[in-house]
Amino acid sequence: MKNRLKVLRAERDLTQADLATKLEVSRQTINAIETGKFDPSLPLAFKIARLFEKSIEDIFQGEATIQ
Amino acid sequence: MNHAKANKADKGDWKARSNSNIIRLAIWTVSWVAAIALARFGPDYIWGSNQLLTVGAILLNLGIGLGLIVANIQHLKTLDEMMQKIQLEAMGISLGIGVIGGIGYALLNASNIISIDAEIAHLVILIAVSYLVAIFVGYRRYQ
Secondary structure: OEEOHHHHHHHOOOOHHHHHHHHOOOHHHHHHHHOOOOOOOHHHHHHHHHHHOOOHHHHEEOOOOOO | OHHHHHHHHHHHHHHHHHHHHHHHHHHHHHHHHHHHHHHHHHHHHOOOOOHHHHHHHHHHHHHHHHHHHHHHHHHHHHOOHHHHHHHHHHHHHHHHHHHHHHHHHHHHHHOOOOOOOOOHHHHHHHHHHHHHHHHHHHHHHOO
């Protein structure tokens, strides 16, 4: 799953550690989400969306569409 | 306003809470190892053939072991979801290797194919090593 987390974080001048503290996760988890190696759960995705005042769809884009 | 302040304090506390749980887990682990040593070597070097003290040392070991389990559960609960996933996969792998490898090892011993006696310590080492390797691989995979 692709996401715009790195861009949004950079726009707000936040480090991975800053964002990790705000979301109550480890810095490694933020890095893994940004590089697409780990997909966050729905509650964490909502938390990220609320933090950046965006909708989940504005941040995360699924790679496949349902027919 | 107060709710917002409390929420901010909670967020700041997450890392501290996580570190505190790691320290608590380490203390329980060291205590448990010390209790094993006491139960194992106490009869040989401290109290001799006093059965009551031996049983007491074993019960102490079991009690501390229970505390260690609770501390480990609390530690796992404070991990974030990716860390929990890594831990879950590592525990699954080490449990699988422990059961499959342990039974295979016992069968080799029972069939007299291997000359050394199968001991529980060998199984514990196998589980511990496979767990550590699985944790390392798990962290590397998400880097």
